[in-house]
Amino acid sequence: MIDRTALIKFEDNYFLVGSKFNDAVLARWIDRYIITEDVKIENYTNKFLILDIIGPQAESYLTLICGKDVDELTDNKLHKVFIEETPAHLLKKKALSGESLYWLVSEVENSEILLDYLLSHKSVFDLEMIGEDSFDRYRVINKVLKFGKEISDNYNPHEANLLDDVSFKKGCYIGQEVIARLDTYDKVQKYLKRFVINNNDLILPAELFSTEKELVTIITTLTKNHENNEFEGLGYFKKSFIEKSKRI
Numbered sequence: 001m002i003d004r005t006a007l008i009k010f011e012d013n014y015f016l017v018g019s020k021f022n023d024a025v026l027a028r029w030i031d032r033y034i035i036t037e038d039v040k041i042e043n044y045t046n047k048f049l050i051l052d053i054i055g056p057q058a059e060s061y062l063t064l065i066c067g068k069d070v071d072e073l074t075d076n077k078l079h080k081v082f083i084e085e086t087p088a089h090l091l092k093k094k095a096l097s098g099e100s101l102y103w104l105v106s107e108v109e110n111s112e113i114l115l116d117y118l119l120s121h122k123s124v125f126d127l128e129m130i131g132e133d134s135f136d137r138y139r140v141i142n143k144v145l146k147f148g149k150e151i152s153d154n155y156n157p158h159e160a161n162l163l164d165d166v167s168f169k170k171g172c173y174i175g176q177e178v179i180a181r182l183d184t185y186d187k188v189q190k191y192l193k194r195f196v197i198n199n200n201d202l203i204l205p206a207e208l209f210s211t212e213k214e215l216v217t218i219i220t221t222l223t224k225n226h227e228n229n230e231f232e233g234l235g236y237f238k239k240s241f242i243e244k245s246k247r248i
Helices: 023-033 058-072 108-120 132-142 174-184
Strands: 004-008 015-017 050-054 079-083 086-094 100-107 190-197 206-210 215-225 230-238
Touching: 004 086, 015 079, 023 132, 050 058, 058 079, 058 100, 058 206, 079 108, 086 206, 132 215, 132 230, 190 215
Parallel strands: none
Antiparallel strands: 004 015, 050 100, 079 086, 086 100, 190 230, 206 215, 215 230
């Protein structure tokens, strides 16, 4: 896997939204395989800011900020909004966990004004900017993959539980036949799982072995569950080990 992206129509153009720090790789890959199509690529990474607004009260909060525009949102379509006369675009999409999340897209030149307004007009809502550790905790709970950890060219969509992202209905394209054969011939020998462990003294990615010195898992993300005083994470586990385990 190179990345997991979202393709969004924006007026007469399309935005391909990928992972942080992966824009150059995506651009090179697409450019390499554009042969007959009349497609031009421009990197807008430094021109736009995308805010993820996540949580059970996200829709109610955005209704406070954007008004009835939130009611008109349809999945994966940008909708232009004005937040105190600052132009932005709002998008509703489904997370891997199945919950709805929202993207607020703003030009970088307007981002400071927009952030100041959002954080100063919280009303009764518990709105905060979260750091990488908190986001990793959210990812583990909801099994959300991240580029450079669960998403890399070491793993394929079968192993990452992303087979729903692979279309088998359209014509043949790069990687499709390989993925189909993996399933047909039972070649998938590891899967991404959430797990509990009592040790956090690991340098990730970490390989764990059984007492028989057999590789059991490659841990990609590890976080602290403060409620249970345990460590939970995401990792790629061997199929044979999954069938024996009860806490994965």
